[in-house]
Amino acid sequence: MTNPKPIKKAVFPVAGLGTRFLPATKAIPKELLPIVDRPLIQYAVDEAREAGIEQMIFVTGRGKTAIVEHFDVAYELESTMGDRGKDMSILDATRATPGDIITVRQQVPMGLGHAIWCARAIVGDDPFAIFLPDELMIGHKNGSGCMKQMVDAYEKTGGNLISVLEVPHEDVSSYGVIDPGQADGPLTEVRGLVEKPPVDQAPSNKIISGRYILQPEVMRVLENQGTGAGGEIQLTDAMAKMIGDQPFHAVTFNGRRYDCGSKLGFVEATLALAMERDDMGAEVRTMAKRLLS
Structure with missing residues (x-):
């Protein structure tokens, strides 16, 4: 393409x-839980903006209005900070211009595929990205983020792309993995997708890692798709049906993934990012050594 x-x-x-x-x-929505001093959703939105994405579509549920408010203008807060001579740049990343943030409601929890389908009217006939904010993807120092790496690959291949990471082979049964075809550097042809395969039947050790670029035809697939694992409409099932009809590739992410949907992953991400901060890294490392002793 x-x-x-x-x-x-x-x-x-x-x-x-x-x-x-x-x-x-x-x-409090889990997406607003902070990794050091930035909520999870902020990391994902910043990654999207770096990749040139202009419109963020939040598929929300009850009790999630605080996510949208995070990206709204906080007049009282900004006025007070201005009066006190505080650094206002700290709020720059949280401001959205009109049209940047759009919300739709998933009224019934029917799975990831159903959540994506809820955004069909806004996606329209455009290709689009998907971010799972629980998956915190951090590019290596001075390198680009995960979605920017994927967009760069997409400009060469078109079609559909997913991000993948290599894990120890004995861990593959906890993830969705790809059946790989030809590889060209970080880019791998996808011949199939397998959800949580037994270790001895896994076609590879490359796991799907929470970032996607999909063509709008996936919405038509989801429209007519029945429930799958867990009685839910699964995005993986819809993507599998598109393989062979459109180009489908995986991009091996050059960076680190933290599973912030788990408590251990959340703590690991907090410690790792805190130790890299210029304003606190040395103190955090000293603190960790003291605690370990």
Whole structure:
């Protein structure tokens, strides 16, 4: 595919209840839990903006209005900070211009595929990205983020792309993995997708890692798709049906992934990013050594 249509829209499925983080998430969306001093959703939106994405589509549920408010103008807060001579640049990344943020409601929790389908009217006939904010993807120092790496690859291949990471082979049964075809550097042809295969039947150790670029035809597939694993409409099932009809590739992410949907992954991400900060890294490393002793 030459000169593919650019990726300017992204869907963020953020309707989940975050039960693994109760009681913290009883009144606060899990996407607003901070990694050091930035909420998870901010990392994902910043990654999207770096990749040239202009429109963020949040698929929300009940109790998630605070996510949108995070990106709204906070007049009282900004006025108070200005009066006190505080650094206002700290809020720059949280401001959205009109039209940047759009929300749709997933009224019934029917799975990731259903959440994506809820955004069909806004996606329209455009290719779009998907971000799972629980998957915190951090590019290597001075390198680009995951979605920017994917967009760069998409401009060469077109079609559909997913991000993947290599894990120890004995861990593959916890993830969705790809059946790989020809490889060209970080780019791998996808011949199939297998959800949580037994270790001895896994076609590879490359796991799907929470970032996607899909063509709008996936919405038509989801429209007529029945439920799959867990009685839910699965995005992986819809993508598998598109393989062979359109180009489908995986991009091995040059960076680090933190599973912030789990408590251990959340703590790991917080410590790792805190230790890299110029304003606190040395103190955090000293603190960690003291605790370990």
